[in-house]
Amino acid sequence: MSQRVILSIGTKRGLFLLESGKGRKRWELRGPYLKGWSVPYAMIDTRSSTPRLHASASHMAYGSTTLSGGIAGRKFTQAEKPPEFPKLNPKSAKFVKEYGIDKENRVWIIAPGHAKQKNVLFAGTAPAGLFRSEDRGKTWEPVTGLNQHKTRKDWNPGAGGQALHSFQIDPDDPKRMYAAISAAGAFRTEDGGQKWTPINACVAEYVGAPRESTVGT
Secondary structure (H helix, E strand, O other): OOOOEEEEEEEEOOEEEEEEEEOOOOEEEEEEEEOEEEEEEEEEEEOOOOOOEEEEEEEOOOOEEEEEEEEEOOOOHHHHHEEOOOOOOOHHHHHHHHHEEEEEEOOEEEOOOOOOOOOOEEOOOOOOEEEEEEOOEEEEOOOOHHHHHOHHHHHHOOOOOOEEEEEEOOOOOOEEEEEEEEEOOOEEEEOOOOOOOOOOOOOOOOOOOOOOOOOOO
């Protein structure tokens, strides 16, 4: 059992870490790290003997990217090739403009790959897209099977924008993965990301969702 518990906390004013022993009776606050950056999401990858911090971050001058570093928080390195954010479809672009919905590029989530793929990470973005890294966050490549899905024309923004906000890998099968998009619903792949199937049957549609579509929840 681990002798330390560390929580990563992303804020608009940088990244903070809360650390405690396994009893969790007292906590030490460290930070802020990544000063000047807004940090929507941060996670600690413990799949290898050397845990790594991975954070999504936005900067008014440097844009949106991912950064990685040791759990001491002293040094972070920006991705050499960050995710290339997808564009909103015309219908979505009109919708966000009409209702003033957030349309900024950002990485919403960073998720570890399967336990057997220790160098693999996944990132979900806004506008909605899924990206894969095979070098622990140095470079990111699009998962085109989802990013260019035939239903993309019907993906609409939720109230917080259009984002791939959740991602999960089946612990028993690294080729089976799940992704959730606002507002397109959930998708599943059985082949490692080449083909994706909407899995929204019996889920209530939002008002104004496209008719005769498998997305829109």
